[in-house]
Amino acid sequence: MGAMAEQVYGFFMPTTSLLGNGAVKEIGNQAKVLGGTKALIVTDIGLVKLGMVDTLKGYLEQAGLQVAVFDGVEPNPTDVNVRDCLKVWQDNSCDLLVTFGGGSSHDCGKGMAIMATSGGDIRDWAGIDTLQANLPPYISINTTAGTASEMTRFAVVTNTDTHVKMVFCDARLTADVAINDPALMVGLPPALTAATGMDALTHAIEAYVTTLLSNPITDAVALQAISLIGKWLRKAVANGADMEARDAMAYAEYLAGMAFNSAGLGIVHSMAHQPGSLLGKPHGVCNAICLPVVCEFNLMANAEKYAKVAEGLGEDISGLSVMEAAEKAVAAIRRLSKDVGIPSGLAEIGVTEKDIPIMAENALNDMCTLFNPRNVKVEDIIELYKKAL
Structure with missing residues (x-):
């Protein structure tokens, strides 16, 4: 056999992954492990109307955390959407990010967290391994069996001037805890x-x-x-x-x-x-x-x-x-x-x-x-x- 060419593979994963029916109930414990005191839930208005955000909020409050909510996530989130989310994070002095929903919620939350930690504007950081700092403690909770944005090192945010999707790829974008609970997906049309x-x-x-x-x-x-x-x-x-x-x-x-x-x-x-x-x-x-x-x-x-x-x-x-x-x-x-x-x-x-x-x-x-x-x-x-x- 000939000598193999040198090749090094990377493998990127969340620190903790919780899967299975009822997994979401663990969020309070996980938030405490991460040292969170004031969580921001980043989600969309649909999940608020279904009462799912209130339930999630309850689990966090039972664990002793204060909770703020940004429910303005748009499908295919934009740079404007991400900046609006950052304002809620800063106004409430949050220290734990919780994204709740499908890919749009996770991408919006990750985009916000990039600006909260690396500074500048979201447009400054598109590309591979560009970030200057770790994200805040971060728990992602998935409600669709699709994007996998809850557990990846990617985020996608639309630039409203060029109408092009900016792709962010950095190991620091990976959640500390990723939760996939099929019970949250039952109501999906x-x-x-x-x-x-x-x-x-x-x-x-x-x-x-x-x-x-x-x-x-x-x-x-x-x-x-x-x-x-x-x-x-x-x-x-x-x-x-x-x-x-x-x-x-x-x-x-x-x-x-x-x-x-x-x-x-x-x-x-x-x-x-x-x-x-x-x-x-x-x-x-x-x-x-x-x-x-x-x-x-x-x-x-x-x-x-x-x-x-x-x-x-x-x-x-x-x-x-x-x-x-x-x-x-x-x-x-x-x-x-x-x-x-x-x-x-x-x-x-x-x-x-x-x-x-x-x-x-x-x-x-x-x-x-x-x-x-x-x-x-x-x-x-x-x-x-x-x-x-």
Whole structure:
């Protein structure tokens, strides 16, 4: 055997992760361990109206903490949104961050915490490993089985001047405690369950096929996430109160987060970020629509791994060539998307052909493009958007 080239892999995780039915009830103890005295819950108005924020507040108050709430999180949070959140943090002299919700709540809270600790404006810190200081003590609580933002070192915030999503990647953005309690996900509507589930599938597949940073650990968790989603997402969409399905999807999204947090993503995300920031379209839906189109484009770069994706999604690949097996992955993704009610194309959610040139340019410059297994030019991305329309 020839000598192996030197390669060092990073693996990034929260210090503490709590998963399973009832996990959220541990928040008071965890807050005390972190030394918090005044918590800021960063969340959205929907969770306030459902009474879920009051329940969470109760757990923290029982543990002796004072609690302030910022409930102004927007879908696809912006720099303005993050600055508004910072004002509430400072006005209440908070010392513990609690983000509660899906990816938007976690991203808004992380963005706020960047400014609270590194100073300056959120726009100063976009990029990789730019932060100047650790975040305040930070607990993230997830209510969707999708983004994995509760446990990753990433945050995404839209720049309101350029309408481009700024990506922040830094180990300091990782929560001290990440909580995934499937009981919090029971009320999620079918369409949101589907979109967030397909988001998690995109994370797992993109992290698995990237040739740059994937490693034996990320491969193992990505494959497990793919097979869990293939088995359980339809059931979670069909019956939101199916606790076994909810629990399996909570694990799947977490495993997918473990994978991409260390291995990176690809051009599905680069493409999906653009309708989100430019037109305010839902991230999970954009990912789901772009995923099979991009997989088809990428097949030749890593057919062996796409064949494994097909297997993970329940396809029988015995007797097939590697390329035939890889193609089955694309068909399986399309079938799953259709079954859970994902729109058939970007046009259906309001993206038009005239949006494509600027979106393609921005997608090419998106950080996620670095990790795509196949080299890509702006012309390729334009073609992919046209196919995804």
